[in-house]
Amino acid sequence: MTDDVTTAAVAASPATSSGPAGPATRASARGAGPALGGRRRSGAAAWRKRAEITFFVAPALVLFFMFVVWPIVTAVQISMFKWKGIGPLVDFVGLQNYVSVLKNTLFTDALTHNLIIVVVSIAVQLPLGLGIALLLNRKMWGQGLLRTLIFVPYVLSEVVAGVVWRQLLVPDYGGIDAIARALHIPTPQQGFLGTPDIALWTVLFVLTWKYLGLAVILFLAGLQGVPEDLYEAAQLDGASWWQVQRKITVPLLGPTLRTWAFLSMIGSLQVFDMVWILTGGGPVGRTSTMATFLIYQGTKSQAFGIASAASVILFVIALVLAVLYQQLILRRDTHPDQPRRKAKR
């Protein structure tokens, strides 16, 4: 659902930003002409301007309403009913579905798992990705090959990667157990995906493997933007490699890191495909996420009201976190001249 919001926002933004710009310049150009019946003229121009804006924004708005607003409204509507997926919406229950979702330990567990995935993803992938990016940014033999190898998992479809890892992790018959046997390392009897205490960490390992490449590539791209002369100046001043990274590279990489962390956070909140394929949320619900919970409730239990309520809750959580992040952290990148930044200086 949040995915729709971001795509729609992206789709809508060029229209809204370029829309007013065009007519505005034309209007002011016309205003510079002879002032004949100025008031009425300018009134008509303003009306026309507004009409033009409406006009050009309309297609984007229609798409936005069709594919973003309408589904959200429908989800909110269904979340107020007890609905098994067949027949009309008649059994109105108000906010009861929300209460039962929030009271359901399966959902609160899933929420906890999501938060663990958010924190661990950032805490592990940030230093690891940054370290690898810094290493790969130096001139060395096989640089291109290494970059490709790191990025390959990200290019693979999530479903394909999930199925492959599932096969590798099958107890007794999978590749991982075969390697462990050869090295005489004991493996859990229920397997890495079947042991309740290990399953979530196994999923996190696979997610890290999958998404580390994205972090590395983004960080490498960010590193290209650090001006070479800063490094030269630092070198002249006799700074060590470590000092250069700490004082120049990382601070200047800030916007990239913050944007990556934002994407990682939103992605972690919505994580579904990989978990669904690896474990289906099991064993005994120990790897469930909010997305697997709502899919399970909707498609498997035919509890569409509960599923819709869960999806609305997931949407609100993602939206609130996204807005907070935007306001508190990303703002310094998007509005560098805001007072907050100035005051700091």
Place this chain on the structure above:
Amino acid sequence: MTRKMRGGAILALSATIALLAAGCAGSGSDNPGGGGSPTAAANADAKTITWWHNSNTGEGKDYYDKVAKDFEAQTGVHVEVSAMQHEDMLTKLSAALQSGDPDQIPDVFMSRGGGELKNEVDSGVTRDLTDVAADTISKISAFTGQYTIDGKVYALPFSMGLVGFWYNKDLFAQAGITDVNPAPTIDEFNGYIDKLKAAGITPASVGAGDKWPAAHYWYYNVVRECPFDTVEKAIADKDYSDPCFVKAGDHLEDLVAKQPFNDGFLSTKAQEGPTSASGLLATGKVGMELAGHWEPGVTGGLTADGKVPSFLGWFAYPTFPGQGGDPKDQMGGGDAWEVSTSAPDAAVDFAKYLLSDEVQKGFAELDMGLPTNPAATDSISNETLKQLIPVRDAGGNTQLYLDTRLGSAIGNPLNDAIQQVFAGNPGPQEIVDALQNAADSE
């Protein structure tokens, strides 16, 4: 400049209108209210009926195509056949039923009974067949119980099977189990497990990752420990306080404690690939697996040569000393034909034709299932499958898998609680509590 702009504006306007129109069209057909007028579709074209089934490969598909053609030749009513993969069919069916649009709902379609059927009856999409198909119903009356709601029959079962243990005769022989009892006691069954273990063979596989294969053990314990009427009454009254339900969980805990299952059974799938529970049985890695009448077909798809393994044998679920249930009772389920309320009468005739001696015999000869028409039971060609018929028709009651019976809103929390016991967590009482809570909030 202005001219150019106007041209662009017209283009944008037409695009907007087109999009708006598309938007309206989309939302119109998605109306979950499902108003529509059923009569319009019923009268639209009684010369054509639509039929959805899931025999979408090989001989089964060809046979059903022939059945449709034969019906057309006899009656002049054209049958539009949609043969779909099972999961696809379920998805498409639920979408069609959700739409409430008579044009989208097939006239004759497959039903699995239980809570699903009840939902469909409640929302008025499926036709009462009690009177219109009375002859057929009297012929297959032994199996219509699962499709009867408030004394009315809403679907005609065409295949009814049993759950039991499918075992590897070779591995059993290797473990020194020479005389396998077709209806063993729990002590005999535990003896099989001990002997298999002693011979270094994993006794059983279970796809607890998919939950339902694991849940089948508890359901069967319920069939054994609770008299049939007790279960029926519990479901009707939504009261599961009878101690027999806890006893079923006790037996399950005892079995799990014996550790008869394959490594990693908590994440093992039911039927997907060679490392699934069925795959392990098919490739000779385990001694046995609890599964339904579909198992020969499933294992056949998981062997290297694509054939049903020749080592496959079958015995019934073990009985417990002093159990509350009739030892003749079994757990099983089947498939039935439903007719939608918007369908023309010809659809009822077609559903009846599908249950005729002639069609059911052909169905049995191809081992497509276990026919419900008594005239066809002798036509089953697979010897192992044939073993199920006397057990099924011994005169006991057949209880439907409880998750299907109760509907997924109750069945899923129940299966979750059963999986906890498989994970080694305490739970005979917790299973009953989960069942009771889910039933209360229905």
